[in-house]
Amino acid sequence: MSTSTEGQTESTKEVVQIEEATIRFCGDSGDGMQLAGTQLTNTSALAGNDVATFPDFPAEIRAPRGTLAGVSGFQISFASRDIFTPGEIVDAMVAMNPAALKTNLADLKRGGVLIANSDMFVKKGLEQAGYETNPLADDSLDSYQLFEVPMTKMTRLAVEGLDLTMKEADRCRNFFAMGLVFWLYGRSLDPTLRFIESKFKRLPAIAEANKRALNTGYNYGETTDAFTSSYQVEKAKLTPGTYRNMTGNELSAWGLIAAAKLSNKELFLGSYPITPASDILHELSRRKEFGIRTFQAEDEIAAVCSAIGAAYAGHMALTTSSGPGIALKGEGMGLAVMMELPMIIINVQRGGPSTGLPTKTEQSDLLQVMFGRNGECPMPVIAAKSPSDCFQTSIDAWRIAARLMTPVMILSDGYIANGSEPWRIPKFSDLEPIPISHPGPRADDDEPFMPYARDEMLARPWALPGTVGLMHRVGGLEKSDGDGNVCYDPDNHQHMIETRAKKVANAAKLIGPLEVMGPEKGKLLVLSWGGTYGSCRTAVTQLQEEGQEVAHAHIRWINPFPENLSEILSSYEHVLIPELNMGQLSLLIRNQFLINTINLNKVKGKPFAVEEIVVKARDILG
């Protein structure tokens, strides 16, 4: 069979122009749905669409095949305009088995395209999914455009003669499904063919099989009478530049690499594997040529402590984790605050409390990172708003950490960490350098070195071990300001607590004002933070198009808040704060600004649907 891609775009069938499409691949966790989604994402991005993705992993990696618990999904939205979310209403769904259909069907729009692998809708699979009758055979799917495709049979036929086992042949089914979807949306097969070639370089038979499956799926769409039309999404009008598709975790890592270089430092990461943060560890581990040391510690505590050691030794120090790990790092972070050493802690949030929902998203660690340490222990906190924003967030966090000699917390979440979108590639030379200086050597008869002397921002000097004459001791006991010696004096303790707080508050002078999208004053302000940016921005845009008097402000720095936040909040009659928690930012805002806020809270392990925010806003607007 030929693997030529010629004629792919010259369909003889009708081509319908659409502005946006949302597709979901779902199947068993062994069906390769994440791969299928990633390929469609990259291809669409390369075709010039704006894209946004939402991978949805099962919590149990080893759930039995074909069961509801083992269903894995990947959703992608691509559009000819700017999009901020991977969509909520699915236009086309590929269901590889009955369990996938059962758990995902609710999100498919009425009249949407449903492609089902009919070979799997047999007794065992139906029973496992809890279907009493075959949904493909009864009338339960009448309101959808159902396409029953015998994917297993067709894939096996396509790979015949390649001497594959049945298992190996069946593993190519996701490429068949991809081929079919690629036809449906007029996508080129080339990027995926290139991917197959490089991925299976050493397994030529598997490479050939996957290529055949992909082509067979594509040709099936073209030749079968079942599909009468395909769809076309034009290029999006993105800001000019060179783009690539990136996940939030990848960009957190690249932002850190850039920040290290901008400050002339080598990066040290102490980390312990945890979902959904491990990909940052993985990405940095393979970038040693940039002077990056990664240390997979024995536990979360050793991870943060090794990083603090590296900070004391003069490196750019980092630890990465998620809520449960952050809980364990509490005492270590307190020490970093006390010793006033710069470092970054990343919390990629997931559903809590306790082990909670490891693979699902939530924003419920905000109060934990603000207050979850013993004593008065303030730390700057910044939250990334989107996958691409993770890059700048890393840089901004290190700039503050290094300038103020303080640990800085970055909040990300499972949704933006695993989600991806086009990232406009910056030129390194366009990024603002992060200047760092260290005190020089001293002779014995110089004035004694003062490790806790402070500059105008209240930062202390970062003296590097190895420097002659700067020998000094740091630790967790209260320090006397200036000389840094252990000090139990009551007035000094009061002074130091106030000083550390003022120092963190000084970050507000460095972070710039908060911007508002929409009217400067009026009826309603939607105030958001973190990964809900996309849903809130889309919802407010929609409301503004309806002519509603509503504005949107999105906070990246949560501690300290931007200096003009107070003024902004007082310019609107109502402030709506949508959060994927039970009202944590709201609590902070109410406390600091003594205003009433309206909460919209959701803790279902899923991002907001735009509609949920729109409905709530309309409610308030009356």
Place this chain on the structure above:
Amino acid sequence: MASAELPVLKASDFASDQDVRWCPGCGDYAILAQMKKVMATMGMEREKTVFVSGIGCSSRFPYYMNTYGMHSIHGRAPAFATGIKSTRPDLTVFVITGDGDALSIGGNHFMHAIRRNVDINIILFNNRIYGLTKGQYSPTSEIGKVTKSTPMGSIDNPVNPISLAIGCEAAFVARSVDVHIKHLGETLKRAAQHKGVSFVEIYQNCNVFNDGAFSYATDKAIKSDNVIEIEHGKPLIFGKNRDKGIRLNGMQPEVVELGKGITEDDLLFHDEQAPEPTLAYLLSRMRHPEFPEPIGILRAVDAPKYDQQLNDQLALAKEQKPNADIDELFNSGDTWTVE
């Protein structure tokens, strides 16, 4: 000659300006004095040395040294030290810890720093009690110990720090006693010279909460019967008159009297460089009162060091990808351009 111009530091040059605040008579003083002396005799540089400690009486140690230092949090000193040594191989790093700090709350870090063989020196002051918190039993306290938290006697089986370290395949393991000043100095020196992790257990008297815990090993009248100074390549002989020895009976050590047909050649000979830690482990199991307890270097072998390998990997990556360019990284893979 340049070296002649370098100022020669005395032990007192290693003392910081802070008042030492241990209880009068505490065994920690002797250890502090020996450490300063060893650093001076070895010509170590103050600015190139970092003392890291956890929490406990012994962990006050870094404050008293005119070097770089970190008084960290309870049990975690090996983790901080790992971060320091991994990023700054040019520094000499000491971990000062106690029996509660290293073996109870910090057991995990102790074990992993040792098995990784990070080039740090872990000095454990074992006083078999919690001193700072005023007298609770510790993980090395003997069974039946009556303390404030064990009024009916402790029921915990104690851990043997040396056995534990050897179980983690520690490349350098030694034991000494606070008041055996010369032996202690020599042991600390060997530990500092060793590349890779060095673990030294020091019997340290807490004269306030556990006075005399090691009197069997320190009392002039009886100590020669209760400790055995082991030396590489030498037979295991002890006793005031050096008339007793340790012989192997199958896999079991036994105490024998020299003479009466038993000569030195029948005794167990110490080999600190034995590739397998079996002998060192066997020695570590010799406990008072059944056996004299070994002091000296139980094991000293060369093994791959974590920090060195980490930095070697970095060097190799830089060699394989010279001139690593961040713009090139950003633009690698599938990209597209919007005009």
